[in-house]
Amino acid sequence: MDKILIVQTAFIGDAILASSLVQTVLRNRKDVELHLLVRKGNEGLFKNHPNIKKVWIWDKAKKYKSLFGLIPTIRKAKFDWIFCVQRFGTMGLLTTLSGAKKKVGFRKNPWALFFDFKIDHQIGDGTHEISRNAMLLTPWLGTQPTAEPPHLVIGEKELNKVRTYADEKEFICLFPASVWFTKQLPFEKWLELIAKHPDQKIYIMGAPGDKLLGDNLISQTQHKNIENLCGKLNLLESAALMTKARMNYVNDSAPLHLASATQSKVTAFFCSTIPQFGFGPTQPDAKIIETKTELKCRPCGLHGKKSCPEGHFKCGREIEVPTLKS
Known part of the structure; x- marks a missing residue:
C-alpha cells in the first residue's frame, strides 16, 4: 500500500480543485493511504472526506516557522510518494526535504531540480487545471490518467445548518x-441581475469581509425578498446551500469551484480572465458569460488586477446579465 501526500497550499479555489486529484488517485488505486496538505483555513473543506487519512496544515502567516516545524513531522510519516501541486518555492522546498521515496512536481517549481519527476504545466491552451494536475500522477500510474x-x-x-434557508x-x-x-462583475451589473429575478428569493453569499458589499446591494435594490448571508456560513455550509439553489451566480473565483465540486447549478461571469486559462466550471450544464466584444486588452493577467489597466473595464461593464430562462 502506497502512502501518498498531495500538497496544495494555495487559495481556496486551488484547494477545491486539488480534490480532483484526490478523486483521481482513488479511482485508479484503492489500496492507498492518502494525506493532503493545505493552507490553514482551507482544512475544513475536507473534514468529511472518508478516504483522506489526515489533512496536514501549513500556516502561511507563520511561513517559515510553520514550514520548518512541519518538515520533520512529514519526514517521520515516511511517505512513498509526494505530489506537489504548488508551483512556488516554499512547497517545493518542503517537497525536497519531505523524505518521500518519490517526489513529483511541476517543472516550473524553483526546487524542481530535486524532484524525481518533473511535469510540464502549460496555461492558456484550454486544458483544465484538473487535467494539468492529474498529469502529476503519470509517473506513479505508468500512464496519464483522466x-x-x-x-x-x-x-x-x-445540510441541517442551511435547512431553514433551503426550505424556500x-x-x-x-x-x-x-x-x-x-x-468581479461590476456593482451595477449585480443590481441589474437582481432586478431580473423579481420572483426569486435571493441570497447574497460570501465571507465576513463581503458583508458591506451585500448590504450596499440590498440598500440599492427594490427587491422584496433578498437576504445577506455573507459571513453566516462556512465554506461547506455555503456549498450545501448551493446544491439546493435554482442557480448560483459567481465570478471567476472560489464559489465557482464550490459549485463544480458539488455539481451545483452555476452561471460564471468572466471579466478580465478567460475560461481558456483552465479554471472554468467542470459540470457539463454550467453556463459561462463573458463580453461579446473582442478586446485587445483581454485577458490582462492570469489572476486579475486591483484596477483596470486601461481605465474602462469594458470586459466587465459590457457583460449582459441573464435571467434564469436565458
Whole structure:
C-alpha cells in the first residue's frame, strides 16, 4: 500500500480543485493511504472526506516557522510518494526535504531540480487545471490518467445548518465579491441581475469581509425578498446551500469551484480572465458569460488586477446579465 501526500497550499479555489486529484488517485488505486496538505483555513473543506487519512496544515502567516516545524513531522510519516501541486518555492522546498521515496512536481517549481519527476504545466491552451494536475500522477500510474471532477463531501451537519434557508420554494445565490477588482462583475451589473429575478428569493453569499458589499446591494435594490448571508456560513455550509439553489451566480473565483465540486447549478461571469486559462466550471450544464466584444486588452493577467489597466473595464461593464430562462 502506497502512502501518498498531495500538497496544495494555495487559495481556496486551488484547494477545491486539488480534490480532483484526490478523486483521481482513488479511482485508479484503492489500496492507498492518502494525506493532503493545505493552507490553514482551507482544512475544513475536507473534514468529511472518508478516504483522506489526515489533512496536514501549513500556516502561511507563520511561513517559515510553520514550514520548518512541519518538515520533520512529514519526514517521520515516511511517505512513498509526494505530489506537489504548488508551483512556488516554499512547497517545493518542503517537497525536497519531505523524505518521500518519490517526489513529483511541476517543472516550473524553483526546487524542481530535486524532484524525481518533473511535469510540464502549460496555461492558456484550454486544458483544465484538473487535467494539468492529474498529469502529476503519470509517473506513479505508468500512464496519464483522466482527471476526475473535483469533489467535496457535504455532511448532515452542513445540510441541517442551511435547512431553514433551503426550505424556500425557489431561490438563487449570488456571490458578488472577488479578491481581484477585474475578476468581479461590476456593482451595477449585480443590481441589474437582481432586478431580473423579481420572483426569486435571493441570497447574497460570501465571507465576513463581503458583508458591506451585500448590504450596499440590498440598500440599492427594490427587491422584496433578498437576504445577506455573507459571513453566516462556512465554506461547506455555503456549498450545501448551493446544491439546493435554482442557480448560483459567481465570478471567476472560489464559489465557482464550490459549485463544480458539488455539481451545483452555476452561471460564471468572466471579466478580465478567460475560461481558456483552465479554471472554468467542470459540470457539463454550467453556463459561462463573458463580453461579446473582442478586446485587445483581454485577458490582462492570469489572476486579475486591483484596477483596470486601461481605465474602462469594458470586459466587465459590457457583460449582459441573464435571467434564469436565458
